[in-house]
Amino acid sequence: MKDKMDKLGARLREKEIRIPVDLTAGIVFFLVAGVILLLMPSQVAVSERDVVNGRAFPTMLMALMMICCALLVGKELYKIAKKKPLEYKTVNLLVEVKALIILAILVITYVLARTTGLFVVGAVFCALAFLLYFRCTKPLYYVITVGLAVGIWAVFRFLLHVRF
Amino acid sequence: MLQHIVPASGLLFTLQNILWINIGVFIGAVFAAIPGLTVILCVILFLPVTYSMSAIPGMMFLLGIYCAGGYGGSVSAILINTPGTPHAAATMLDGHPMSKAGRTKAALKIALYASTFGGVFSALALLFLGPQVAKLAAQLGTPEYFMVCVFGLTIIAGVSGKSMIRGIIAACLGLFISCIGADPMTSYDRFTFGINRLYLGLDVAVCLIGLFALVEIVSRAESKPGELHMDTRKMRDNGTITREEYKRMARPTLLGSLIGVMVGIIPGTGASEASWFSYSQAKNMSKHKEEFGHGSVEGIAAAESANNAVTGATLIPLLTLGIPGDGTVAIMLSALMINGLNPGLTLFTTQGDIMYAIMLGLVLVNIFMLIQGKLLTPLFAKVVSIPQEILTPIIVIFCFAGAYSVNKNFFDVGVALVFCVLAWVLRKLDMPPVPILLGLVLGRTTETNFRRALLISNGNPKIFFSSIYCWVFVGLIVLAVGAIIRGKLNEKKRPAQEE
Numbered sequence: 001m002k003d004k005m006d007k008l009g010a011r012l013r014e015k016e017i018r019i020p021v022d023l024t025a026g027i028v029f030f031l032v033a034g035v036i037l038l039l040m041p042s043q044v045a046v047s048e049r050d051v052v053n054g055r056a057f058p059t060m061l062m063a064l065m066m067i068c069c070a071l072l073v074g075k076e077l078y079k080i081a082k083k084k085p086l087e088y089k090t091v092n093l094l095v096e097v098k099a100l101i102i103l104a105i106l107v108i109t110y111v112l113a114r115t116t117g118l119f120v121v122g123a124v125f126c127a128l129a130f131l132l133y134f135r136c137t138k139p140l141y142y143v144i145t146v147g148l149a150v151g152i153w154a155v156f157r158f159l160l161h162v163r164f
Numbered sequence: 165m166l167q168h169i170v171p172a173s174g175l176l177f178t179l180q181n182i183l184w185i186n187i188g189v190f191i192g193a194v195f196a197a198i199p200g201l202t203v204i205l206c207v208i209l210f211l212p213v214t215y216s217m218s219a220i221p222g223m224m225f226l227l228g229i230y231c232a233g234g235y236g237g238s239v240s241a242i243l244i245n246t247p248g249t250p251h252a253a254a255t256m257l258d259g260h261p262m263s264k265a266g267r268t269k270a271a272l273k274i275a276l277y278a279s280t281f282g283g284v285f286s287a288l289a290l291l292f293l294g295p296q297v298a299k300l301a302a303q304l305g306t307p308e309y310f311m312v313c314v315f316g317l318t319i320i321a322g323v324s325g326k327s328m329i330r331g332i333i334a335a336c337l338g339l340f341i342s343c344i345g346a347d348p349m350t351s352y353d354r355f356t357f358g359i360n361r362l363y364l365g366l367d368v369a370v371c372l373i374g375l376f377a378l379v380e381i382v383s384r385a386e387s388k389p390g391e392l393h394m395d396t397r398k399m400r401d402n403g404t405i406t407r408e409e410y411k412r413m414a415r416p417t418l419l420g421s422l423i424g425v426m427v428g429i430i431p432g433t434g435a436s437e438a439s440w441f442s443y444s445q446a447k448n449m450s451k452h453k454e455e456f457g458h459g460s461v462e463g464i465a466a467a468e469s470a471n472n473a474v475t476g477a478t479l480i481p482l483l484t485l486g487i488p489g490d491g492t493v494a495i496m497l498s499a500l501m502i503n504g505l506n507p508g509l510t511l512f513t514t515q516g517d518i519m520y521a522i523m524l525g526l527v528l529v530n531i532f533m534l535i536q537g538k539l540l541t542p543l544f545a546k547v548v549s550i551p552q553e554i555l556t557p558i559i560v561i562f563c564f565a566g567a568y569s570v571n572k573n574f575f576d577v578g579v580a581l582v583f584c585v586l587a588w589v590l591r592k593l594d595m596p597p598v599p600i601l602l603g604l605v606l607g608r609t610t611e612t613n614f615r616r617a618l619l620i621s622n623g624n625p626k627i628f629f630s631s632i633y634c635w636v637f638v639g640l641i642v643l644a645v646g647a648i649i650r651g652k653l654n655e656k657k658r659p660a661q662e663e
Contacts, residue, residue: 029333033336050350052615056614064336065337065340068332072330102384105560110564110578113564114574119564119565122564123561126560126564127561130556134553134556145553148554156565160216162569
């Protein structure tokens with residue numbers, strides 16, 4: 001099992017994706033601002049009597065965001081036209097898979113704590129899951145980490161009177 | 165001022181406050197000593213602890229973390245050539261070579277003394293300058309306040325990250341997130357998507373846990389697991405600093421403190437900028453330039469005094485105008501406001517005793533930092549080697565417990581997770597997170613002042629150019645934008661010249 005994972009990890013480590021970061025950021029946030037502007041009428045109720053209504057400030061922000069995004073994209077398109085090098089960011093597939101695993105641990109911790117109503121259950125799971133993620137083989141580390149997880153819950157529950 | 169000092173001292177010198185200062189100083193130094201854990205992360209994690217406290221002990225605890233974090237970062241920088249916090253990077257240049265030369269304790273002592281001097285200098289600057297700036301702030305009306313917010317956001321957007329355009333996009337995003345919930349003027353709901361809980365808006369502390377703390381955990385995916393092996397037996401020197409070395413420390417320490425205060429007052433800049441600027445100035449002015457980078461006493465003193473001198477100065481715009489000097493004090497604004505302390509002149513008049521107690525407390529924090537530094541540095545050095553396997557889940561549990569305890573609701577833990585994912589995506593797109601934080605903190609103030617000003621003028625935008633103060637801020641914005649663009653252009657030219 002460990003060998004299989006190591007082999008898979010080695011294969012993923014070699015896979016990299018290069019993102020033209022300014023171009024991507026410009027397009028993504030331009031779209032985000034556009035979607036927010038489209039949603040504005042359904043999400044922000046206004047009264048005709050208002051001199052400056054609740055849509056004014058977010059509309060101004062989104063317009064500014066779109067202008068900045070257009071500048072970013074325009075700068076990159078100019079570089080393409082002039083055949084100048086674009087700014088790229090390299091994303092390693094192994095890193096992203098590991099990040100997804102960590103995110104999954106966080107989400108499961110949250111779901112466990114929420115569904116059981118016992119924060120300590122999520123805390124103990126979180127401690128064990130991260131030790132497994134780091135492939136920890138030292139029993140002492142398990143004892144210390146689980147002990148600390150229960151200890152933190154106890155401090156919040158009994159000293160700071162947070163009921164969970 | 166004097167009429168507040170005596171009652172403020174009475175409020176400050178209690179056993180409870182002294183205890184919280186020391187707990188804060190200890191936690192801050194330990195956190196900052198561990199590479200990868202930042203002061204901002206520490207303040208976010210421990211902010212919920214202050215919710216059940218009154219203003220003075222709560223602020224003393226957070227200021228203890230903030231100031232000691234400035235010194236703690238230098239411990240790992242000197243010992244293992246890895247800065248515990250980004251602003252300790254300049255200290256590392258001379259601290260580690262000095263440690264390698266067998267003078268680890270001496271290097272740590274120089275860092276501690278310079279940090280303490282910088283911190284006390286900065287606290288005194290806050291004590292004397294704060295009330296004067298507050299008097300000036302009292303003359304500002306709604307259009308001027310809007311311009312102040314725009315000024316703060318412009319600088320922060322400009323100096324955070326590589327590009328000013330990206331900074332503005334991030335600031336807009338932060339400001340937009342602050343719009344979620346009830347409209348501050350009409351109470352109509354905005355962008356709630358039918359989720360009732362969103363009517364109350366998003367709590368800044370919860371968003372920050374996701375944006376700054378949980379995302380650090382996800383970013384562990386980028387590093388290899390393992391321990392940092394630090395041999396504390398290296399600290400075998402007696403730590404003697406010669407009279408000659410003390411003399412050589414004096415000038416860069418004073419210079420660094422002055423630079424730290426000046427840099428700290430400007431919103432958006434921080435300890436990293438101050439320490440690098442001070443380091444380069446000390447090098448230029450030194451008679452022993454050749455020693456810089458090889459264990460220079462002046463180099464350590466300049467960098468450390470500057471990064472701690474920022475601490476009090478960043479509080480000046482925060483307490484007087486509500487504009488946080490850096491990301492960490494932006495979080496402290498929540499601790500102030502939860503106790504009904506709203507920035508401005510009234511804070512120095514109606515709540516003067518509390519305010520002066522906090523400002524005097526900052527001096528006390530630095531004194532306790534010196535005492536703990538002298539007694540506990542070997543312990544701070546040992547925590548550098550805490551394994552990541554243990555540390556990572558503990559931080560997550562703290563984050564979740566902290567997010568839950570803000571409103572005693574699991575919904576907020578979910579919100580923190582959403583912001584964690586958002587922060588990860590932003591990181592992939594090289595978007596700076598600090599302007600988002602400032603947008604979140606300043607969002608309500610900016611919008612309310614913007615709309616109130618337009619309401620007064622019946623929708624005429626000329627009101628934003630109607631007074632001398634407005635024009636002063638317009639001038640400052642133009643100057644700041646010009647300086648930032650010039651700085652960025654110089655940055656781009658520098659590598660080309662080096663090549």
